Amino acid sequence: MARINASYRKLAAGYLFPEIARRTREFIETQGDITVMKLGIGDTTEALAPAVIDGLHHGVDLLADVKTYSGYGSSTGQAPLREGLAEVYKSYGANVNADEFFVSDGAKGDSANIQSIFSADNIVAVQDPAYPVYVDSNVIAGRTGESADGCYQGLVYMPCNVENGFFPAVPDVKVDMIYLCSPNNPTGAVATHEQLKGFVDYANEHKAVIIFDSAYAPFIQDDSLPRSIFEIEGARSCAIEINSFSKWAGFTGVRLGWTIVTDELVVEDSEPGEVKAMWNRRQNTFFNGASNVVQAGGLGVLTPAGREQTDATIAYYMENARLIRAALEELGITCFGGTNAPYVWLKTPGDLGSWEFFDKLLAECHVVGTPGAGFGPSGEGYFRLSAFGHRENVEKAINSIQTKLKI
Amino acid sequence: MARINASYRKLAAGYLFPEIARRTREFIETQGDITVMKLGIGDTTEALAPAVIDGLHHGVDLLADVKTYSGYGSSTGQAPLREGLAEVYKSYGANVNADEFFVSDGAKGDSANIQSIFSADNIVAVQDPAYPVYVDSNVIAGRTGESADGCYQGLVYMPCNVENGFFPAVPDVKVDMIYLCSPNNPTGAVATHEQLKGFVDYANEHKAVIIFDSAYAPFIQDDSLPRSIFEIEGARSCAIEINSFSKWAGFTGVRLGWTIVTDELVVEDSEPGEVKAMWNRRQNTFFNGASNVVQAGGLGVLTPAGREQTDATIAYYMENARLIRAALEELGITCFGGTNAPYVWLKTPGDLGSWEFFDKLLAECHVVGTPGAGFGPSGEGYFRLSAFGHRENVEKAINSIQTKLKI
Numbered sequence: 001m002a003r004i005n006a007s008y009r010k011l012a013a014g015y016l017f018p019e020i021a022r023r024t025r026e027f028i029e030t031q032g033d034i035t036v037m038k039l040g041i042g043d044t045t046e047a048l049a050p051a052v053i054d055g056l057h058h059g060v061d062l063l064a065d066v067k068t069y070s071g072y073g074s075s076t077g078q079a080p081l082r083e084g085l086a087e088v089y090k091s092y093g094a095n096v097n098a099d100e101f102f103v104s105d106g107a108k109g110d111s112a113n114i115q116s117i118f119s120a121d122n123i124v125a126v127q128d129p130a131y132p133v134y135v136d137s138n139v140i141a142g143r144t145g146e147s148a149d150g151c152y153q154g155l156v157y158m159p160c161n162v163e164n165g166f167f168p169a170v171p172d173v174k175v176d177m178i179y180l181c182s183p184n185n186p187t188g189a190v191a192t193h194e195q196l197k198g199f200v201d202y203a204n205e206h207k208a209v210i211i212f213d214s215a216y217a218p219f220i221q222d223d224s225l226p227r228s229i230f231e232i233e234g235a236r237s238c239a240i241e242i243n244s245f246s247k248w249a250g251f252t253g254v255r256l257g258w259t260i261v262t263d264e265l266v267v268e269d270s271e272p273g274e275v276k277a278m279w280n281r282r283q284n285t286f287f288n289g290a291s292n293v294v295q296a297g298g299l300g301v302l303t304p305a306g307r308e309q310t311d312a313t314i315a316y317y318m319e320n321a322r323l324i325r326a327a328l329e330e331l332g333i334t335c336f337g338g339t340n341a342p343y344v345w346l347k348t349p350g351d352l353g354s355w356e357f358f359d360k361l362l363a364e365c366h367v368v369g370t371p372g373a374g375f376g377p378s379g380e381g382y383f384r385l386s387a388f389g390h391r392e393n394v395e396k397a398i399n400s401i402q403t404k405l406k407i
Numbered sequence: 408m409a410r411i412n413a414s415y416r417k418l419a420a421g422y423l424f425p426e427i428a429r430r431t432r433e434f435i436e437t438q439g440d441i442t443v444m445k446l447g448i449g450d451t452t453e454a455l456a457p458a459v460i461d462g463l464h465h466g467v468d469l470l471a472d473v474k475t476y477s478g479y480g481s482s483t484g485q486a487p488l489r490e491g492l493a494e495v496y497k498s499y500g501a502n503v504n505a506d507e508f509f510v511s512d513g514a515k516g517d518s519a520n521i522q523s524i525f526s527a528d529n530i531v532a533v534q535d536p537a538y539p540v541y542v543d544s545n546v547i548a549g550r551t552g553e554s555a556d557g558c559y560q561g562l563v564y565m566p567c568n569v570e571n572g573f574f575p576a577v578p579d580v581k582v583d584m585i586y587l588c589s590p591n592n593p594t595g596a597v598a599t600h601e602q603l604k605g606f607v608d609y610a611n612e613h614k615a616v617i618i619f620d621s622a623y624a625p626f627i628q629d630d631s632l633p634r635s636i637f638e639i640e641g642a643r644s645c646a647i648e649i650n651s652f653s654k655w656a657g658f659t660g661v662r663l664g665w666t667i668v669t670d671e672l673v674v675e676d677s678e679p680g681e682v683k684a685m686w687n688r689r690q691n692t693f694f695n696g697a698s699n700v701v702q703a704g705g706l707g708v709l710t711p712a713g714r715e716q717t718d719a720t721i722a723y724y725m726e727n728a729r730l731i732r733a734a735l736e737e738l739g740i741t742c743f744g745g746t747n748a749p750y751v752w753l754k755t756p757g758d759l760g761s762w763e764f765f766d767k768l769l770a771e772c773h774v775v776g777t778p779g780a781g782f783g784p785s786g787e788g789y790f791r792l793s794a795f796g797h798r799e800n801v802e803k804a805i806n807s808i809q810t811k812l813k814i
Contacts, residue, residue, distance in 0.1 A: 001581075005685070006526065063460065071795075208408070267408070285544060294698050297700075
């Protein structure tokens with residue numbers, strides 16, 4: 001008599017983005033022939049860079065000829081890709097080696113799976129608000145109790161709010177696994193070296209592990225801000241970093257990411273090297289390597305032309321962010337983020353709840369955004385607008401907000 | 408103080424294929440300038456079909472133009488691919504619907520991850536020998552005790568041997584999750600309708616779930632044998648099927664697979680539909696969809712030209728299997744499989760242990776195969792040779808075995 005993993009029943013409602021899609025679909029069905037403008041999901045919209053297209057076509061051509069065909073690759077990724085990524089990180093000032101990169105099919109999977117190599121009784125801390133995958137994967141793994149008032153019992157929420165500049169202080173209780181995302185999704189806040197150093201010191205002192213999501217690092221415009229946690233002294237013994245080409249190079253549909261697990265990482269009951277070996281074993285058992293075609297595209301990103309072309313697309317999205325934020329501020333709406341991250345985080349006008357503002361923005365302006373409450377209890381009363389979009393569509397959405405939103 | 412998932416420490420030795428690679432590398436290093444012939448890992452070697460190459464290039468071209476670019480897709484896969492796959496299954500006589508297909512990046516990941524939606528205290532049964540991923544993923548999930556004499560405590564091994572034609576009888580104890588693979592890796596045996604019906608009846612009676620791996624179905628030459636468990640009456644309420652393009656179309660490096668979870672599947676503590684919804688939620692949380700480029704290649708497989716071309720490559724590999732088996736039998740070695748599956752399963756001559764024969768074949772003939780013992784205790788004394796290879800390399804390996812093996 002097979003039984004299910006009952007932790008799934010603890011999950012509150014649907015995953016955020018399918019829920020947004022459902023509400024949007026229902027609105028369209030009731031309204032008939034209207035066009036909805038999407039500043040919701042952080043999904044890339046611009047064509048891939050020519051250097052990436054060349055890389056992908058080359059990857060396909062290799063498979064068309066028996067002399068260059070390849071089957072199973074390393075589950076950790078092709079060496080030139082790992083080496084190229086390590087070079088980029090070194091240019092940031094990060095202390096990492098190529099053989100510490102584990103190439104994957106994207107940061108979402110790695111973010112969800114990384115918890116599986118740790119004990120089920122570890123205490124988990126998350127920024128609040130946070131990307132839902134950190135929370136949901138730990139609920140499913142049984143590290144939480146039931147959900148009540150938008151919080152899961154047993155999970156430590158680190159509130160991010162106006163007072164702390166949307167980056168939390170280190171926990172005042174003992175925690176074992178700490179998820180940090182910088183530049184932050186959804187708030188757009190970026191941690192400073194000093195702020196990250198505080199967490200690294202905490203983690204080393206308590207033998208906690210930091211899971212650092214840097215998927216938006218290429219959007220940092222201010223060179224004084226860290227793009228990798230491995231720029232911070234002491235991080236090699238306490239941190240894991242997860243990143244991808246999704247936002248950097250428009251790979252949201254192409255799928256390519258990586259996780260960095262260093263040789264020096266230690267936790268309470270293991271020596272340096274064991275956690276890295278466990279992640280390697282996890283990938284060897286649950287994963288069969290990223291697509292060879294897709295990895296060829298990733299190598300295209302890392303060429304000088306690829307770097308220049310993807311930088312240009314990032315600048316394009318950041319100009320969208322600037323336009324969105326400027327327009328909202330002109331309406332008197334308080335905004336955060338949007339300067340070193342592709343997300344504008346706004347305080348809902350009139351103290352509306354996040355989902356109330358979602359429905360209002362959809363009904364009045366036909367614009368879809370993302371309710372802050374969907375990212376955690378401290379997101380209530382906030383709202384995320386994404387800077388990913390064609391300029392003309394972003395401008396239409398801005399114009400609709402400016403002319404139709406009743407504040 | 409973070410702690411690791413201590414179940415990883417229960418895993419016996421390394422994962423099979425990395426271990427083979429290590430021994431082979433060491434042999435080459437000690438021998439100097441020799442060429443090793445590989446009939447080991449079941450890795451495809453022939454170029455992708457032209458229709459697939461066209462599909463992949465088309466998928467890349469779509470991303471080069473802002474008008475056709477796409478980002479995040481459905482985590483369950485593109486509708487035309489799911490519909491095309493359902494048509495293929497219907498042509499086998501399988502009772503499935505397109506919306507029951509969950510497209511993924513391959514069967515290995517799905518085989519490893521499927522257990523995660525079930526309770527940690529379920530009792531697991533595996534064919535012995537079996538693909539190591541079924542066992543290892545359940546060890547890591549904590550469903551077994553320690554390993555002793557090649558067996559994990561708490562796991563139910565269903566021996567496959569000469570007496571039962573390498574397909575087991577239904578368990579005589581109560582089990583909850585049953586992994587079946589047909590055509591079988593590693594033995595090459597194919598279950599009949601009657602044999603599968605026995606397991607379906609057992610599962611329905613005990614509300615157990617069958618996890619059916621049909622990755623080698625396209626290699627079946629005898630049309631009286633089932634290619635999907637959903638050809639069996641009653642399977643919709645008790646079975647999950649996992650399959651991929653890896654062997655069918657040479658996608659071992661390209662990565663594309665699928666899992667079928669029906670609307671009717673029930674287990675002890677859930678109604679029809681809940682398990683399917685849970686797998687959907689699992690994929691939404693831990694996975695972000697298969698690569699759009701790769702899915703375009705998958706659509707190429709399903710075109711009439713793609714079907715014809717991939718059939719031709721399968722026939723090519725099956726001729727390899729025939730040649731390998733014929734040569735071994737000429738040497739007086741007892742062989743199984745190789746007629747409806749790309750694996751020849753041989754009884755080691757002289758009652759050698761599997762790893763002894765591995766070392767002997769490597770030392771005397773410079774041929775790499777796969778020790779049967781690596782697939783489970785009942786594999787001891789057997790050895791797997793893979794039919795995946797260029798004809799000239801396969802012929803060289805056969806010739807080396809015929810002229811150099813000292814029996």
